[in-house]
Amino acid sequence: MDLFFQQLINGLSLGSLYALIAVGYTVVYGIVQLINFAHGEIFMIGAFGAYATWMVMGQPTDWSAPLSILVLLPVMIIGGIIASVAVALLTERWAYRPLRNAPRLAPLITAIGVSVFLQEFVRLFYGYIPGFPDAKSAIPFPSVPGISGETIQVGGVLIQMTAVFTLAALVVCWVFLWYYVNRTKTGRAMVATSQDPDTARLMGINVDKVIMAAFAVGAALAAIAGVAHGLRYGNIDFKMGFLAGLKAFTAAVLGGIGNINGAVVGGLVLGVAEAMATTFIPGQFGSSAWKDVWAFVLLILVLVFRPQGLLGAKVVDRA
Amino acid sequence: MRVVIPDELKIRFRYPARALGITGGVLMLVSILLPWAYAPEALDDMTFYGAPSPLQLFFAVLPLLLILLLAIPLVGKQRLGKGAKVVAWNTTAKTASIMSLIVVAVAVAAIAIGLGGLVNVDPGGWLALVGGIMAVAATLFLPDSPEPTLYRVKSPKWLQILGIVVLMALLLFGAAYILGFEDADDFLMFAAFVVGMVMVLRQFGVFGWLGIAAAANNRILVLSAFVVAFAFPFTQNGSDANMSVASQVLIFAATALGLNIVVGLVGLLDLGYIAFLGAGAFTAAVLSESAFATIKWSPPFIVTVLIAGTVASLLGLLIGAPTLRVSGDYLAIVTLAFGEIFRITMNNLDGNDGPNLTNGSNGIPGIPDLNLFGFDFGKAHVILGIDIGRFANYYWLMLVVIALIIVVFTNLNHSRIGRGWVAIREDELAAEAMGVNTFALKLLAFAGGAFLAGVAGSVKAHYDVSVTPDQYVFLESAFLLAAVVLGGMGTVMGVLVGATILKLLPEKLRFFSDYRLLLFGLLMVIMMRFRPEGIVPDERRQLEFHDTDEELAEEVEEELTSHHAHLYPEAGGFVL
Numbered sequence: 001m002d003l004f005f006q007q008l009i010n011g012l013s014l015g016s017l018y019a020l021i022a023v024g025y026t027v028v029y030g031i032v033q034l035i036n037f038a039h040g041e042i043f044m045i046g047a048f049g050a051y052a053t054w055m056v057m058g059q060p061t062d063w064s065a066p067l068s069i070l071v072l073l074p075v076m077i078i079g080g081i082i083a084s085v086a087v088a089l090l091t092e093r094w095a096y097r098p099l100r101n102a103p104r105l106a107p108l109i110t111a112i113g114v115s116v117f118l119q120e121f122v123r124l125f126y127g128y129i130p131g132f133p134d135a136k137s138a139i140p141f142p143s144v145p146g147i148s149g150e151t152i153q154v155g156g157v158l159i160q161m162t163a164v165f166t167l168a169a170l171v172v173c174w175v176f177l178w179y180y181v182n183r184t185k186t187g188r189a190m191v192a193t194s195q196d197p198d199t200a201r202l203m204g205i206n207v208d209k210v211i212m213a214a215f216a217v218g219a220a221l222a223a224i225a226g227v228a229h230g231l232r233y234g235n236i237d238f239k240m241g242f243l244a245g246l247k248a249f250t251a252a253v254l255g256g257i258g259n260i261n262g263a264v265v266g267g268l269v270l271g272v273a274e275a276m277a278t279t280f281i282p283g284q285f286g287s288s289a290w291k292d293v294w295a296f297v298l299l300i301l302v303l304v305f306r307p308q309g310l311l312g313a314k315v316v317d318r319a
Numbered sequence: 320m321r322v323v324i325p326d327e328l329k330i331r332f333r334y335p336a337r338a339l340g341i342t343g344g345v346l347m348l349v350s351i352l353l354p355w356a357y358a359p360e361a362l363d364d365m366t367f368y369g370a371p372s373p374l375q376l377f378f379a380v381l382p383l384l385l386i387l388l389l390a391i392p393l394v395g396k397q398r399l400g401k402g403a404k405v406v407a408w409n410t411t412a413k414t415a416s417i418m419s420l421i422v423v424a425v426a427v428a429a430i431a432i433g434l435g436g437l438v439n440v441d442p443g444g445w446l447a448l449v450g451g452i453m454a455v456a457a458t459l460f461l462p463d464s465p466e467p468t469l470y471r472v473k474s475p476k477w478l479q480i481l482g483i484v485v486l487m488a489l490l491l492f493g494a495a496y497i498l499g500f501e502d503a504d505d506f507l508m509f510a511a512f513v514v515g516m517v518m519v520l521r522q523f524g525v526f527g528w529l530g531i532a533a534a535a536n537n538r539i540l541v542l543s544a545f546v547v548a549f550a551f552p553f554t555q556n557g558s559d560a561n562m563s564v565a566s567q568v569l570i571f572a573a574t575a576l577g578l579n580i581v582v583g584l585v586g587l588l589d590l591g592y593i594a595f596l597g598a599g600a601f602t603a604a605v606l607s608e609s610a611f612a613t614i615k616w617s618p619p620f621i622v623t624v625l626i627a628g629t630v631a632s633l634l635g636l637l638i639g640a641p642t643l644r645v646s647g648d649y650l651a652i653v654t655l656a657f658g659e660i661f662r663i664t665m666n667n668l669d670g671n672d673g674p675n676l677t678n679g680s681n682g683i684p685g686i687p688d689l690n691l692f693g694f695d696f697g698k699a700h701v702i703l704g705i706d707i708g709r710f711a712n713y714y715w716l717m718l719v720v721i722a723l724i725i726v727v728f729t730n731l732n733h734s735r736i737g738r739g740w741v742a743i744r745e746d747e748l749a750a751e752a753m754g755v756n757t758f759a760l761k762l763l764a765f766a767g768g769a770f771l772a773g774v775a776g777s778v779k780a781h782y783d784v785s786v787t788p789d790q791y792v793f794l795e796s797a798f799l800l801a802a803v804v805l806g807g808m809g810t811v812m813g814v815l816v817g818a819t820i821l822k823l824l825p826e827k828l829r830f831f832s833d834y835r836l837l838l839f840g841l842l843m844v845i846m847m848r849f850r851p852e853g854i855v856p857d858e859r860r861q862l863e864f865h866d867t868d869e870e871l872a873e874e875v876e877e878e879l880t881s882h883h884a885h886l887y888p889e890a891g892g893f894v895l
Contacts (some may be wrong), residue, residue, distance in 0.1 A: 035648050095844050106847045108588055108651055109804055112797055113843030120837035249652050289667045296656035304641040
């Protein structure tokens with residue numbers, strides 16, 4: 001039974017990571033019906049932005065645990081958010097906005113181009129910043145005293161502090177999102193736009209601003225996920241957005257794309273399913289080499305049996 | 320960036336401008352008699368007085384055309400007669416001057432970079448640069464001419480056929496010549512020249528005329544294109560280097576043509592297409608006579624091809640059946656996920672994480688060359704006194720495969736199925752309402768495209784000698800997609816052009832290889848922004864992307880109806 005709870009915790013923390021990224025897909029899709037293929041790269045840039053912030057702060061490694069958690073980590077996260085939001089808004093402005101009325105294939109292809117471009121841009125030019133390491137191979141992510149490497153023992157289950165951090169980040173972001181969407185003017189404008197952009201415009205909502213806000217919110221959460229990813233795995237690289245983005249999209253579809261709560265639930269379910277698959281599927285196919293395959297098989301199964309997703313709202317095909 | 324000169328200035332300075340332009344052209348012509356570079360290492364040897372190098376001679380064609388374009392209208396409107404209206408003299412002159420300047424600029428930059436500094440540019444180079452700038456400045460003062468109507472000129476059949484033959488000969492000569500370049504700078508300058516010539520001819524209306532000629536003599540065009548492509552290995556004198564590139568281009572193009580059915584005709588974005596190619600390749604490898612093949616049964620290649628295609632299309636059905644029912648956006652991601660599943664599975668079927676089928680990441684090496692009806696593809700043959708090596712054999716095989724795909728593609732395009740596909744692409748809901756069985760047609764396209772990829776993959780396995788999972792990664796799918804998008808979705812010609820550009824440029828610009836992907840990503844974004852219909856656009860598609868452009872709409876409609884009535888006199892009534 002301990003093994004089950006251990007894998008549950010592992011799965012939930014992995015799932016929180018997916019969920020944080022998945023929100024970005026779902027918010028943007030809900031408003032402009034665009035699969036922002038480059039969102040995985042926004043997540044990657046968030047991690048690199050946090051790393052850059054740490055470098056600028058003078059690579060502090062010997063801060064005490066409380067100081068690290070209360071000052072160092074928040075500053076790094078804010079640095080990451082600034083980087084990812086800036087890049088997300090730039091791509092929205094220069095790549096996606098001009099194509100808003102184009103056939104649907106066009107923005108999707110643009111998104112692939114943006115994704116490849118951002119990956120390569122980081123790979124080629126990150127090392128050109130004076131004093132920065134070359135990004136052509138993985139960069140070790142700074143460890144934050146009090147979180148990195150620390151564990152808590154609960155019964156027979158060993159919980160990594162990084163897992164606690166990821167879960168806590170998800171909970172905080174979820175509460176923030178709930179407040180933002182239901183209680184603020186921009187958030188309500190977002191809901192209105194996602195339901196009917198034309199009417200929303202007639203009601204005096206600046207749709208351009210709403211779309212930018214959607215990109216920004218998604219990017220901010222992706223940056224937090226980027227930091228969590230760095231802490232969890234101990235290194236970051238320019239390719240990390242590809243698979244993570246793909247998984248997060250799977251999570252968004254799993255929960256019902258366009259639905260924020262769905263993205264969170266989908267992420268958690270996907271993470272737990274992945275962790276359980278590596279433990280409880282017997283034989284060779286249960287080895288960790290197959291876990292990505294099981295995640296994608298789950299995606300295909302969901303599309304067959306419940307295309308609207310777990311918390312699926314109605315899927316309206318807007319012609 | 321658009322320089323606008325007020326009309327009254329244009330009228331006032333029309334003769335001085337023309338004179339200045341001609342002077343610029345003459346200066347550029349004279350400059351090739353002078354050395355351009357201090358040392359022979361940059362470009363080809365441009366250090367002699369009075370003895371222009373081949374590249375300089377090529378370049379000279381542009382200023383020569385410029386002078387003619389500026390001088391001929393001087394005889395007056397009366398004497399030009401019809402010619403005054405048929406040709407866009409001024410606009411073409413403007414294009415010619417800009418393109419000359421670009422070629423000179425590329426050459427000067429190549430000399431400066433190659434020899435280390437602008438001091439190495441000799442007087443000839445500077446003279447050409449000054450002449451180019453003068454010509455560009457002068458042609459800015461010329462009033463714009465109306466669109467050329469050269470294509471409306473009635474021309475005898477022999478002239479049309481001659482035009483097609485000359486075009487094909489130029490293609491053959493150009494392809495052989497461009498592949499012959501060893502140095503990237505020579506290649507770049509020649510490429511700039513070719514682009515310049517194409518732009519000038521297009522502006523002149525030559526392509527419009529050729530389009531009509533080609534439509535009227537369709538069979539001759541297709542036949543001569545294949546004769547030229549077939550003859551290409553004979554221009555290589557047994558050299559393998561270029562044939563290797565050429566056969567790679569053809570394999571890539573064949574796969575891209577398959578993807579073109581799925582993306583271009585039906586509008587289904589398949590991001591895991593490479594997995595179908597890989598499925599074909601692995602099937603062929605496992606069934607080959609390689610010592611590492613895990614299934615000890617090697618049927619003749621004809622059977623293998625069919626099995627490979629079937630395996631790929633079964634996988635296509637497996638993926639397509641659940642996802643083609645839901646919105647198209649899901650398909651993109653599911654196919655992407657499928658591509659990953661395929662790669663991971665091929666990696667894992669190594670006997671350790673799963674049953675041994677593919678030897679995991681080592682793949683299956685040592686696949687023997689093809690042997691079709693006793694013809695060994697690995698052996699060199701001597702035909703007409705010219706060595707035809709291994710790569711040329713595969714080149715011809717792929718040529719046959721591509722010919723088959725093109726025949727299938729064009730016939731499908733005008734059939735009931737093809738029209739159903741286009742209807743789905745343009746508006747799925749409307750198509751369904753009109754009684755098109757959208758699900759079945761989409762599934763057919765998806766499985767059919769997968770079959771073609773499987774066939775191409777089975778040849779690729781033998782061509783590459785070994786098959787490993789890391790040859791079939793997402794980036795390759797993105798490249799295939801880029802070939803389709805760059806060339807023009809839904810057209811055969813466009814995809815061939817796109818595939819050639821995407822395979823040839825990295826081969827010739829090796830010093831650039833680190834920035835290849837960066838530029839590739841940028842290119843896709845820019846294409847979608849400014850020319851989403853591709854280099855060789857499909858007419859209907861062009862309209863779809865520029866639906867607010869009234870002028871274009873009328874133009875295309877007029878052309879489509881006249882073309883259509885001409886090509887399909889029996890068409891009429893309901894087709895679906």
